[in-house]
Amino acid sequence: MTKWEIDPKHSEIHFRAKHMLISTVTGLFTKFEGTVDTLEPNDFVQASIHLSIDVDSVYTNESYRDEHLKSSAFFDVDKHPYITFRSTELSKDDDNASTFVLRGMLDIKDMVKEVQFHVSFGGTAEENGRLKAGFQVSGIINRKHFGLTYNPLMEAGGMVVSEEIELAANIELIKIS
Known part of the structure; x- marks a missing residue:
């Protein structure tokens, strides 16, 4: 068994x-x-993935919006400080040897739903004697499935915030054992 950790200095998790x-x-x-x-150092098929996101760290370049997202209207960070993800399957995409389909359980506000992401493997490299691996992850979730239901209607009708949220992550892993 090979164990990897996310390198937070070279990784990002975005939403749109x-x-x-x-x-x-x-x-x-x-x-x-x-x-x-992973079962093998350079083979990520069937890898077991665990992720924890500190919701209080949300940043949108607008402090009022950040505080609103942390409030009970959205994430309710006082009651639900973390978003977590646990993989259930990581399999090769049939169309491309360097892409994967990642399935797992996403927990936002104690609402756990199965989600699927597209993963692109960037390869491995060694730096200062440590093996690293790079990935790009993308997918779409419906925020209402996770209790993120705030959405006043505009005067002319229509929603202020879309239900579909795009997620994108650039992840660099460091082999630790």
């Missing part, structure tokens, strides 16, 4: 949502940690 259905707002989480267990 439509605002008023006319523009896109991007945000990120600045604090997170995770591990990946």
